[in-house]
Amino acid sequence: MDIQEVILRILNKKEAVVEYQQLKDWKEETAENLKIYQEINKIVEEGSNIKDYKDYNVESGYKRFKEQITPKSKSWMMYAAALLLILAGGYFMLNKNTTTESAVPQEYLAETKVSEFALNDGSSVTLNVGSELRELSDFSKIRNVELKGEAFFDITPDKEKPFRIHLEEGTFVEVLGTSFNIINDGTNMQVVVESGHVELHADGKVISLTKGYAAERVKGSIVKYRKQKDNYLSWKNNTLVYKNTPIATVLTDIGAHFNTELNLSQVILKSDCNLSSTFETKSIDQILSELSKLVQLSYIKKDDGSYSIKDIKCE
Amino acid sequence: MNWKNEEGYRELFNAYYNVLCNYAFKILKNDMDAEDVVIEVFVHFWSNKESINIEEGKLKSYLFSSVKNKAFGLIRSGKIRETHEQHYSDILKAKSDDSSLNEDLFLFREALKRSVRQLSPKSKEVYLLRTQNGLTFEEIADKLGINRRTAENHMAAAVKKLRLLVKDTLKLFEQ
Numbered sequence: 001m002d003i004q005e006v007i008l009r010i011l012n013k014k015e016a017v018v019e020y021q022q023l024k025d026w027k028e029e030t031a032e033n034l035k036i037y038q039e040i041n042k043i044v045e046e047g048s049n050i051k052d053y054k055d056y057n058v059e060s061g062y063k064r065f066k067e068q069i070t071p072k073s074k075s076w077m078m079y080a081a082a083l084l085l086i087l088a089g090g091y092f093m094l095n096k097n098t099t100t101e102s103a104v105p106q107e108y109l110a111e112t113k114v115s116e117f118a119l120n121d122g123s124s125v126t127l128n129v130g131s132e133l134r135e136l137s138d139f140s141k142i143r144n145v146e147l148k149g150e151a152f153f154d155i156t157p158d159k160e161k162p163f164r165i166h167l168e169e170g171t172f173v174e175v176l177g178t179s180f181n182i183i184n185d186g187t188n189m190q191v192v193v194e195s196g197h198v199e200l201h202a203d204g205k206v207i208s209l210t211k212g213y214a215a216e217r218v219k220g221s222i223v224k225y226r227k228q229k230d231n232y233l234s235w236k237n238n239t240l241v242y243k244n245t246p247i248a249t250v251l252t253d254i255g256a257h258f259n260t261e262l263n264l265s266q267v268i269l270k271s272d273c274n275l276s277s278t279f280e281t282k283s284i285d286q287i288l289s290e291l292s293k294l295v296q297l298s299y300i301k302k303d304d305g306s307y308s309i310k311d312i313k314c315e
Numbered sequence: 316m317n318w319k320n321e322e323g324y325r326e327l328f329n330a331y332y333n334v335l336c337n338y339a340f341k342i343l344k345n346d347m348d349a350e351d352v353v354i355e356v357f358v359h360f361w362s363n364k365e366s367i368n369i370e371e372g373k374l375k376s377y378l379f380s381s382v383k384n385k386a387f388g389l390i391r392s393g394k395i396r397e398t399h400e401q402h403y404s405d406i407l408k409a410k411s412d413d414s415s416l417n418e419d420l421f422l423f424r425e426a427l428k429r430s431v432r433q434l435s436p437k438s439k440e441v442y443l444l445r446t447q448n449g450l451t452f453e454e455i456a457d458k459l460g461i462n463r464r465t466a467e468n469h470m471a472a473a474v475k476k477l478r479l480l481v482k483d484t485l486k487l488f489e490q
Binding site: 002003004007008011012032035036039040053054055056058061062064065068069116118 | 325328329332333336337340346349350353354357358361362393394414417419420423424425427428478481482485
């Protein structure tokens with residue numbers, strides 16, 4: 001007996017004896033059946049409670065459906081969606097089926113929160129708050145984009161069409177398919193490779209970077225170095241990971257992540273307390289309260305939003 | 316109903332939109348994503364109507380499973396507006412005999428919701444006070460200035476009527 005049949009039998013109150021017995025057998029078969037029977041039966045005994053069942057607006061749904069099937073308005077819809085995205089930030093999914101028709105270079109901006117965008121070649125870009133990515137061409141030959149701010153890239157491999165991210169004047173990163181983090185905010189320029197292989201073109205040179213390597217402009221020239229696995233992706237992953245890290249370093253790092261001033265007392269600075277822990281970066285208050293439990297950190301929050309970290313006790 | 320012409324498709328949309336959104340919401344836990352997924356399914360059906368051939372009586376299952384697949388796809392792609400990791404992993408692992416995504420139960424709730432709207436005003440009021448607000452018959456009687464017995468009679472009438480209405484409404488989805 002399927003559920004549809006059960007519903008109908010319960011609704012038809014005057015079941016024949018045979019039907020009643022079948023229904024009884026059915027509901028006793030499994031715990032799940034009993035649950036279903038009871039839900040349906042509520043309508044008979046006490047009236048069913050369907051608070052969780054919502055009313056969606058069918059009219060506006062149909063309107064949106066109509067807009068999406070009218071070919072003329074398609075490009076307009078995409079344009080509007082892109083505009084909305086620029087205004088509001090947030091997620092935006094490009095419909096991959098329409099990539100061949102839409103070749104208008106897009107702009108992506110994460111205005112108020114970290115936002116991930118799908119580019120029409122299948123690559124994805126996560127932009128940190130306040131960062132901006134602009135497509136410079138329609139991706140038919142080289143995939144050219146320009147970045148201002150910080151972003152994590154996951155590039156779809158395409159040997160025919162290298163992906164180029166233009167940074168400061170005359171500097172760009174070229175990749176064939178890989179993932180990496182870039183900062184280019186006018187003051188700092190840094191590239192960290194998470195997987196694969198990228199090339200940084202700067203000052204007339206080509207610097208090759210593979211997994212675990214980073215390059216950064218330090219006092220005018222480009223320096224390549226091995227990147228320690230630290231929290232450089234915390235802005236994207238919303239986690240801060242520490243392994244046997246001195247507490248003063250942990251606190252400085254947390255302050256930097258939340259862009260919040262933490263004043264550390266001498267006790268903290270001199271503490272030989274090391275910490276191994278993973279934090280979800282919901283709020284600085286939450287992390288500090290977790291820390292106060294872990295290592296008996298005592299601190300006060302000041303009116304200007306900064307924190308004064310006073311004391312610590314660790315085993 | 317022939318869903319391959321505009322009028323028929325509008326009927327199909329009206330019949331299924333709300334229940335499919337509720338179904339998608341059960342998976343995604345977000346109203347906007349739920350509506351996006353359902354609209355996407357309707358767009359897909361309409362755009363491919365020439366090539367889609369559905370057996371008599373299978374349209375319902377086809378719609379529900381399309382919504383389910385699209386919703387799961389959205390979760391896997393990670394391009395979802397909110398994240399409810401624990402909920403997703405629970406729902407992706409849910410066994411096939413789990414009733415939480417049973418389409419007939421969703422249709423039953425949809426039919427019930429529509430049927431309640433068709434009750435007479437007094438019956439509806441009593442029914443909603445009893446079931447949604449959880450008032451006792453004494454409280455309902457007090458609130459509406461009727462006696463307890465009358466309140467109980469209204470409830471009984473509402474339930475009796477609902478049995479018929481729900482059965483009728485369910486017929487909408489039998490094609």
